[in-house]
Amino acid sequence: MSVSTGSTTGKERPDRASYKAWRTATTRWSDDDVYGHLNNARYFDLIDTAVNAHLADATGIDIRNLPAIGVVAEVSCRYFAEMGYPRPIEMGLAVERLGNTSVIYRVGLFQGDPDGEGAFACAEGRFVHVYVDNTDPARPPTPIPDIVREAVAPLLV
Numbered sequence: 001m002s003v004s005t006g007s008t009t010g011k012e013r014p015d016r017a018s019y020k021a022w023r024t025a026t027t028r029w030s031d032d033d034v035y036g037h038l039n040n041a042r043y044f045d046l047i048d049t050a051v052n053a054h055l056a057d058a059t060g061i062d063i064r065n066l067p068a069i070g071v072v073a074e075v076s077c078r079y080f081a082e083m084g085y086p087r088p089i090e091m092g093l094a095v096e097r098l099g100n101t102s103v104i105y106r107v108g109l110f111q112g113d114p115d116g117e118g119a120f121a122c123a124e125g126r127f128v129h130v131y132v133d134n135t136d137p138a139r140p141p142t143p144i145p146d147i148v149r150e151a152v153a154p155l156l157v
Helices: 040-059 146-155
Strands: 021-025 068-079 089-098 102-110 123-133
Touching: 021 040, 040 068, 040 089, 040 102, 040 123, 040 146, 089 146, 102 146
Parallel strands: none
Antiparallel strands: 021 089, 068 123, 089 102, 102 123
16 A cells, blocks of 8 residues: 555555645444444445535524536445444545536544554545536536535645
8 A cells, every 4th residue: 555645646545735725523333343443334424424514603693595516427435454443533525526517525534643553544535526507407517606606626735
């Protein structure tokens, strides 16, 4: 496994400098699987939560009520090290690409001392939102709302 110093262009394990915004999630006993580490489904919960909580906080509105909403077009996760209960998880957020109708996010999941074992991501998710017209039942792609663009532009790396 190779280690990065801020770049995630290849298969490197990203560090904390690779992300622009942060939030913390608690872990629960039920998050661990039969093998004693965080269940893979929980990683996807965390990735989704990091993106949507940032959007809600940064815009100050209920993003579900916008005329254009982001729907998930793709999500993936690369795993580097185990995580699990009872330690909190820090979620770093960055925007890889901000297009006309889509946003590509990267979400780093960290656990442990930031100056030690927690300096590098335990996992990194890739999350693609495509904006669609929330007023049209066919939901055709539509430009990203300005309020969302303003909330995610500072996260570009």
